[in-house]
Amino acid sequence: MQMNLEIRRLRKDGRIPYDLLLLADETIEAIDRYILQSEVYILERDHKAAAVYVLYTLDADCVEIKNIAVDEKLQGQGIGRSLLEDATRRATIDGYKTIIIGTGDGSIRQLDLYQKEGFEIFDIRKGFFIDNYPAPIYENGIQLRDMIMLRKQLT
Ligand code: ACO
Numbered sequence: 001m002q003m004n005l006e007i008r009r010l011r012k013d014g015r016i017p018y019d020l021l022l023l024a025d026e027t028i029e030a031i032d033r034y035i036l037q038s039e040v041y042i043l044e045r046d047h048k049a050a051a052v053y054v055l056y057t058l059d060a061d062c063v064e065i066k067n068i069a070v071d072e073k074l075q076g077q078g079i080g081r082s083l084l085e086d087a088t089r090r091a092t093i094d095g096y097k098t099i100i101i102g103t104g105d106g107s108i109r110q111l112d113l114y115q116k117e118g119f120e121i122f123d124i125r126k127g128f129f130i131d132n133y134p135a136p137i138y139e140n141g142i143q144l145r146d147m148i149m150l151r152k153q154l155t
Contacts, residue, residue: 005079007051007086010040017042017049023069026133034066041086043079050074053083055091058100063091065101084117092154100151104129106142111150119150 043051054067091099103110128147137144
């Protein structure tokens, strides 16, 4: 479903929506490793950030969606899909050849969504969630171990 949502880039001095970003990442420390070097895009509802995605340039050809999150009350209505389409559109306009995204091996819903949006698995970062986080992370009753990397070629 194509939704017409107004998604805007956060100004460099804008308030970073950590509450939303923490839905997709475990800690503020993990977010702070990429957020200041990234572009943050937000969807607002009632003058409040309701959804967010974050683009981080890896090199001239490749950009990564480091974080994507929708307010829990608004999930399951197609907003996540629209954010991915918006990210793909902006990355294409900005001249990147590839957009990539990583998620946990137990993140069934995200893997479903990303593949429906045309992303394909190209790498598995073994032990990523064991090596980079102090405590075990569970999703859908599965302990996250490996990071599944997906990519989409842009035209
Ligand atoms: N079970 C399985 N798949 C589902 C479910 C579900 N309960 N709900 C949604 N999906 C999948 C389906 O593929 C669905 O497509 P369909 O409508 O054709 O069935 C697709 O997701 C689209 O759903 P949306 O409504 O667009 O997704 P939503 O607005 O909920 O956003 C998101 C998805 C961003 C993952 C959201 O649920 C969220 O914020 N989750 C918490 C944070 C998070 O996990 N972020 C991603 C971490 S990885 C990273 O940030 C790089």
